[in-house]
Amino acid sequence: MKNQSKTKINGQYMERLYSFYSPFYDFVFGKALEPGRREAFKYLSARPGQKILEIGIGTGTSLPLYPPHSHIVGIDIAEGMIKKARKRLATKQNGHIVELHVMDACNMTFPDNSFDAVIASYVITTVPDPHKLCREILRVLRPGGQVIAVQHSRGENGHLLEKAKDVLAPLFVRIGFTTDLDVPKVMRESGLCIEHVCGCNIFHLHRLIVGTKH
Numbered sequence: 001m002k003n004q005s006k007t008k009i010n011g012q013y014m015e016r017l018y019s020f021y022s023p024f025y026d027f028v029f030g031k032a033l034e035p036g037r038r039e040a041f042k043y044l045s046a047r048p049g050q051k052i053l054e055i056g057i058g059t060g061t062s063l064p065l066y067p068p069h070s071h072i073v074g075i076d077i078a079e080g081m082i083k084k085a086r087k088r089l090a091t092k093q094n095g096h097i098v099e100l101h102v103m104d105a106c107n108m109t110f111p112d113n114s115f116d117a118v119i120a121s122y123v124i125t126t127v128p129d130p131h132k133l134c135r136e137i138l139r140v141l142r143p144g145g146q147v148i149a150v151q152h153s154r155g156e157n158g159h160l161l162e163k164a165k166d167v168l169a170p171l172f173v174r175i176g177f178t179t180d181l182d183v184p185k186v187m188r189e190s191g192l193c194i195e196h197v198c199g200c201n202i203f204h205l206h207r208l209i210v211g212t213k214h
């Protein structure tokens with residue numbers, strides 16, 4: 001599937017960039033992106049013991065948002081981020097089972113159908129091949145499982161804001177994400193069934209997308 005984003009993302013650059021960000025990530029992006037994360041978790045079915053994968057977990061800012069008794073598997077490509085997430089775990093356990101791994105979400109080592117839900121917060125727009133990432137989500141998610149994504153997304157053509165997102169995308173890629181990717185479209189094209197899309201965060205700049213695997 002062809003990536004409709006005109007902006008090229010270099011995976012190694014992203015890995016280095018986010019490891020560099022890790023000591024101060026929470027200070028810069030933690031609170032600013034928090035409303036979207038909180039909104040996303042409202043859609044997560046709270047079934048005790050369910051196994052939930054979070055891809056691009058970063059410093060683990062979302063760990064306190066999980067329902068009680070969840071089995072959480074968090075992965076991130078940047079070792080610096082996973083180190084920070086481990087430190088957070090050491091101080092706050094919240095009664096969950098938590099596993100953290102350095103892993104590329106586009107090439108996961110998990111077997112097919114291994115998770116009840118997949119959380120992707122602010123990560124789909126940071127990878128070189130978002131279709132591959134979404135196909136991996138589809139593969140590891142069990143049929144009927146939930147996928148919940150939150151991030152920048154390009155909307156319909158014609159709006160001034162969407163044109164601005166296209167123009168500014170090469171700049172934002174240097175900062176760590178692209179703004180010209182229609183994320184619900186990529187998810188659909190990859191075989192995920194999208195059930196709900198809405199705006200979130202300040203000025204509804206970001207999209208919250210809820211889907212499933214049929």
Ligand SMILES: C[S@@+](CC[C@H](N)C(=O)[O-])C[C@H]1O[C@@H](n2cnc3c(N)ncnc32)[C@H](O)[C@@H]1O
Nearest residue numbers: 018056057058076077078081104105121122123
């Ligand atoms: C914008 S941060 C979001 C972090 C966190 N989910 C949050 O809500 O703040 C994007 C994260 O995705 C990670 N990432 C980028 N490419 C990845 C990949 N191919 N596989 C796994 N993680 C990746 C980055 O290292 C970074 O931690």
